Amino acid sequence: MKRVVECVPNFSEGRRRGIIDQVVGALASVEGVRVLDVQSDADHNRSVVTMVGEPEAVEDAAFRGIERAARLIDMDQHRGEHPRMGATDVVPFVPIAGVTMAGCVEMARRLGERVGRELSIPIYLYEEAATRPERRNLADVRRGEYEGLKVEIETDPHRTPDFGPARMGKAGATAIGARSPLIAFNVYLDTDDVAIAKAIARAVRHSSGGLRYVKALGLLVEGRAQVSMNLTDYRQTPIHRVVEMIRKEAARYGVAIVSGEMVGLIPNEALVDVARFYLQLDGFSPDQILENRLAE
Amino acid sequence: MKRVVECVPNFSEGRRRGIIDQVVGALASVEGVRVLDVQSDADHNRSVVTMVGEPEAVEDAAFRGIERAARLIDMDQHRGEHPRMGATDVVPFVPIAGVTMAGCVEMARRLGERVGRELSIPIYLYEEAATRPERRNLADVRRGEYEGLKVEIETDPHRTPDFGPARMGKAGATAIGARSPLIAFNVYLDTDDVAIAKAIARAVRHSSGGLRYVKALGLLVEGRAQVSMNLTDYRQTPIHRVVEMIRKEAARYGVAIVSGEMVGLIPNEALVDVARFYLQLDGFSPDQILENRLAE
Numbered sequence: 001m002k003r004v005v006e007c008v009p010n011f012s013e014g015r016r017r018g019i020i021d022q023v024v025g026a027l028a029s030v031e032g033v034r035v036l037d038v039q040s041d042a043d044h045n046r047s048v049v050t051m052v053g054e055p056e057a058v059e060d061a062a063f064r065g066i067e068r069a070a071r072l073i074d075m076d077q078h079r080g081e082h083p084r085m086g087a088t089d090v091v092p093f094v095p096i097a098g099v100t101m102a103g104c105v106e107m108a109r110r111l112g113e114r115v116g117r118e119l120s121i122p123i124y125l126y127e128e129a130a131t132r133p134e135r136r137n138l139a140d141v142r143r144g145e146y147e148g149l150k151v152e153i154e155t156d157p158h159r160t161p162d163f164g165p166a167r168m169g170k171a172g173a174t175a176i177g178a179r180s181p182l183i184a185f186n187v188y189l190d191t192d193d194v195a196i197a198k199a200i201a202r203a204v205r206h207s208s209g210g211l212r213y214v215k216a217l218g219l220l221v222e223g224r225a226q227v228s229m230n231l232t233d234y235r236q237t238p239i240h241r242v243v244e245m246i247r248k249e250a251a252r253y254g255v256a257i258v259s260g261e262m263v264g265l266i267p268n269e270a271l272v273d274v275a276r277f278y279l280q281l282d283g284f285s286p287d288q289i290l291e292n293r294l295a296e
Numbered sequence: 297m298k299r300v301v302e303c304v305p306n307f308s309e310g311r312r313r314g315i316i317d318q319v320v321g322a323l324a325s326v327e328g329v330r331v332l333d334v335q336s337d338a339d340h341n342r343s344v345v346t347m348v349g350e351p352e353a354v355e356d357a358a359f360r361g362i363e364r365a366a367r368l369i370d371m372d373q374h375r376g377e378h379p380r381m382g383a384t385d386v387v388p389f390v391p392i393a394g395v396t397m398a399g400c401v402e403m404a405r406r407l408g409e410r411v412g413r414e415l416s417i418p419i420y421l422y423e424e425a426a427t428r429p430e431r432r433n434l435a436d437v438r439r440g441e442y443e444g445l446k447v448e449i450e451t452d453p454h455r456t457p458d459f460g461p462a463r464m465g466k467a468g469a470t471a472i473g474a475r476s477p478l479i480a481f482n483v484y485l486d487t488d489d490v491a492i493a494k495a496i497a498r499a500v501r502h503s504s505g506g507l508r509y510v511k512a513l514g515l516l517v518e519g520r521a522q523v524s525m526n527l528t529d530y531r532q533t534p535i536h537r538v539v540e541m542i543r544k545e546a547a548r549y550g551v552a553i554v555s556g557e558m559v560g561l562i563p564n565e566a567l568v569d570v571a572r573f574y575l576q577l578d579g580f581s582p583d584q585i586l587e588n589r590l591a592e
Contacts, residue, residue: 034590240575261579266584279539279556282557288561290477291563293348
């Protein structure tokens, strides 16, 4: 089976096309790496790149992207709405096929060590690669952002990086980690009452007592109440369980689901899991999928 | 997008391993062809081979298989439970990816012409490749089997083959055609009353007023009532519509579905369609599936 890792580095430049192109060019220059998507946001002043390939190639591409961004982006000049602490702000590795989470954690640590040593950029390992529980959550790692961390990194021992120097240059600091594929999934309701979407979001999301790997918000989108979600581990909390819970909660308000919406890319396995649930396929094996046999 | 055709030739030998191996070897000898499965049945005295590859390679492999089977299998000596009329009995081409049904019909006609001309085997085009409505159905084409057709082919103008001579040698005749991927799907009920499975089979199958592309039987399998089905065109009659109809019919008898079972291979698209239905994904595009992007 072919080994495939996804990597979604976030760079602190979303306005100057020339700089974005150079950073993306550095990623794409590595043989065997494919850049699937580049989302640049001017308000956030940030670009999110999705690339895939064999582990070694993706790890090398991430290094080159970090190196290039460090040369081109000056965090002392950076302004944007999105929280950030470095020219390359965050680098998550995501196991897709033939690679384990443990393998992605190893990649994160090896890359972190190399970036710290060769580029003198402070590195914090996060999520599955975190070395301490309080560094699992990216928001905690990035607290104070570039400006705050610049001071604290030299004075507060709790903020000493995992790799690299305990002082920041103009490239700031970078969080490197490993996580499960993230699914951005929205559900539209047949009501314009956003209060219902908010109540359902509270019911299904982890932070207020709901499902372990669900983040959710209630929004009003083009006149319709929407439950907007990030499913952060579809293997542990599968999509169908989330949808059926929303269906039940919505029915309690006399409301139905009008449609579902996948934003961006989704692993095929997550959709196959949905089919297996509704068709009650107990003994089904992924080997029975024709395309999987072709890919062998 | 890579072009992939599936071909499922049936050969009239299910007992002598040496002969089966030689025929399968002839198929597999063509570069770019992959033999995914070989099912040999001694009672039927028949082998069903599943192979895939680019259209040109698969068409060439089918020719070599027919040629080899004609040399090794003598239909005058053949006995078996399954209806048959030739050493190579039937050769369906199935469009999988980047190939249309019309493309598979062309393959069937080109192969039929070549086999008729080079090997002097009578060829009947069937299903989507049929040249007359009464030849669409394989059972009609094969009526009288090898022994009956041997006489009728020379005397009855309605039985004149599409290609090749109007007389049969020891290799018999071959049906070559094109069809949609077939899904073998069974549903188990929480009852041992086979009458309920039979009633549900009658309700869902085309032949007795049900869904257009469903063949169904009610059986008792290991003490459980089973609705055993062939879904002959999942794009026109999707799996979820069949399952939901069975669920409703079963409930009318106070019975529930215990589990579903896929037999053999299933195209990924058929499972994705199920997920799209239950998640109500109106705007979903297959481009959003990560693996499809990787395969581009």
